[in-house]
């Protein structure tokens with residue numbers, strides 16, 4: 001039995017091609033309506049709405065909506081040394097990769113005496129959403145908290161769904177300590193996004209909201225961006241992977257990489273694009289074997305039911321398909337990977353060679369795992385330090401500079417009919 005339905009690239013009609021590229025559509029607007037109601041409730045009722053949704057959606061009764069530094073420290077102390085060490089190494093590698101992103105830019109003299117430059121300034125208040133529905137992801141806290149710290153953000157608000165005991169996971173607590181964040185809000189889903197967008201008596205309003213999440217979280221981020229005037233990092237919804245593999249690939253590795261994203265959630269998608277039918281057959285067999293070994297087999301099996309394989313004639317076609325799909329993660333498992341890199345135009349993060357599992361980037365190699373999904377890799381980058389700063393432009397003009405640039409500005413102001421603009425220059429040239 002084949003787990004992945006296989007399409008022949010050559011036989012794809014345009015409409016079918018389009019359907020294969022579409023994911024997480026909400027045609028009945030069901031998610032939209034649910035999320036709109038949650039946003040309105042939080043906006044109107046504040047903390048009371050957050051408590052009610054914690055009860056309804058997370059099955060937890062909460063008095064206080066946050067944990068203090070002492071409570072975080074107690075939870076963090078419960079985790080093992082091996083796990084602490086792994087989180088510390090991940091923290092250090094993520095820090096090392098991201099700190100170079102805050103490089104000072106050069107000042108440019110566009111004409112003699114006319115100098116222009118840009119300087120970054122941290123976004124003052126940022127909100128980080130750490131998913132906690134089907135799996136708790138402490139790694140996501142490192143992926144968001146490290147660039148926020150490097151950028152110098154003054155206030156870092158962290159929200160994550162409460163566990164059944166009304167607390168958070170000890171690994172998340174340890175990451176909070178590594179990041180020197182001394183409070184965490186026990187709020188999940190769309191209600192967390194709404195709380196950070198509007199503010200409630202307990203949860204501070206922020207200037208920009210970051211973080212991945214399920215379809216409710218992702219929808220809430222796009223809605224509050226329009227309704228509350230708060231910025232967001234990007235649409236970072238259910239995880240996706242597209243693997244390009246040829247006859248040189250190991251089917252066991254390919255199957256493992258597909259399953260690694262499939263186990264995130266039933267709405268995840270794992271796509272195999274190959275030039276070799278035997279490789280596709282081998283991956284199907286390996287998927288069957290490996291799936292039975294997974295604790296989250298039921299979730300992964302559902303995700304694979306939304307997934308598929310595409311058989312192409314050559315690697316150029318494979319890249320063309322991938323560029324149109326614009327995957328969150330692209331893995332290239334072929335000996336030819338070097339010649340393909342320059343042809344990649346749309347992808348969140350790329351993993352090349354047979355020994356580069358995507359899991360390395362999910363946790364510890366240093367790159368960021370908060371990435372655009374659902375085709376948004378066509379126009380968005382993943383999270384980086386840049387996302388936590390604004391870049392302000394500056395300029396200084398000398399007397400010589402004004403003589404050089406002034407006449408041009410006068411002509412342009414005149415042709416736009418904006419006399420006051422022209423005067424601001426002419427007065428200084430007199």
Ligand SMILES: NC(=O)c1ccc[n+]([C@@H]2O[C@H](COP(=O)([O-])OP(=O)(O)OC[C@H]3O[C@@H](n4cnc5c(N)ncnc54)[C@H](O)[C@@H]3O)[C@@H](O)[C@H]2O)c1
Pocket residue numbers: 034057058130131132133134135137140161188189190191212213214215216217236237238239264265268328369370371372373
């Ligand atoms: N793109 C990325 O960068 C990236 C990174 C990490 C994780 N992810 C994705 O993040 C997602 C995490 O999802 P999750 O569900 O595990 O955690 P989550 O924290 O995003 O969502 C859990 C919350 O969803 C809300 N919710 C659940 N059912 C609801 C309903 N019927 N109506 C309204 N709200 C409801 C609840 O408030 C709950 O607390 C996964 O899809 C994973 O693939 C993406």
Ligand SMILES: N[C@H](CO)Cc1c[nH]c[nH+]1
Pocket residue numbers: 137139140238239240261328362369370371
């Ligand atoms: N693959 C996820 C991004 O889509 C990130 C993650 C966190 N933990 C494991 N994986």
Ligand SMILES: [Zn+2]
Pocket residue numbers: 239260261264362
């Ligand atoms: Zn992952």
